[in-house]
Amino acid sequence: xxxxxxxxxxxxxxxxxxxxxxxxxxxxxxxxxxxxxxxxxxxxxxxxxxxxxxxxxxxxxxxxxxxxxxxxxxxxxxxxxxxxxxxxxxxxxxxxxxxxxxxxxxxxxxxx
Amino acid sequence: xxxxxxxxxxxxxxxxxxxxxxxxxxxxxxxxxxxxxxxxxxxxxxxxxxxxxxxxxxxxxxxxxxxxxxxxxxxxxxxxxxxxxxxxxxxxxxxxxxxxxxxxxxxxxxxx
Numbered sequence: 001x002x003x004x005x006x007x008x009x010x011x012x013x014x015x016x017x018x019x020x021x022x023x024x025x026x027x028x029x030x031x032x033x034x035x036x037x038x039x040x041x042x043x044x045x046x047x048x049x050x051x052x053x054x055x056x057x058x059x060x061x062x063x064x065x066x067x068x069x070x071x072x073x074x075x076x077x078x079x080x081x082x083x084x085x086x087x088x089x090x091x092x093x094x095x096x097x098x099x100x101x102x103x104x105x106x107x108x109x110x111x112x
Numbered sequence: 113x114x115x116x117x118x119x120x121x122x123x124x125x126x127x128x129x130x131x132x133x134x135x136x137x138x139x140x141x142x143x144x145x146x147x148x149x150x151x152x153x154x155x156x157x158x159x160x161x162x163x164x165x166x167x168x169x170x171x172x173x174x175x176x177x178x179x180x181x182x183x184x185x186x187x188x189x190x191x192x193x194x195x196x197x198x199x200x201x202x203x204x205x206x207x208x209x210x211x212x213x214x215x216x217x218x219x220x221x222x223x224x
Contacts (some may be wrong), residue, residue: 002125002126002127003123003124003125003130004123005123005124005206006121006122006123006124007119007121007122007210008119009118009214010117010119011117011118011218012115012116012117012118013114013116014114015116018115083224087221087224090220093220094214094217097213097217098210098213098214098217101209101213102206102210105205105206105209105210108205109199109202112198112199
């Protein structure tokens, strides 16, 4: 019997989702592509949806998570602020720690 | 800023959900009511849905999670086996431990 324990985490701010897997995926894609439209395309969501997700994060946060760079080759882009980068690092770290922790817990089920 | 970290856990067996929040809720209701139909009613799901959930757990488990008692006052009932009882205890325990663990982790976000 191959038991596994799975988990999903999300962060709430004043009882509303502030950051979850979907938003973290988008922020990572922005970090990689440097553009909201490219990021949306790379994770197969519409530009409108991506914009809404990002807007929700930036509005609920006390500090901006992204900044828009204007002009330059190919027009403006979107980049993560140092705070935005820290957020995804901490989220990933919490996720990994949680999985590691639960891997230990699953032994309790196997021992039943 | 009132950050909270939330989590949901579930147990997979051979890559299929074996036990999650819905099934645990049903098992607890069975334990409380001693009957699958009463349990279904108490958690607002149809008898058919309750039967399917319970059947899925019992079929994927190597040991029965419930037993049917036949006859007696008001016809037969459904009860948890000792293994079934242990399962929900361990699931609840893992959930609580996970929340406790994540409460410590959230301080990392607050410290950013």
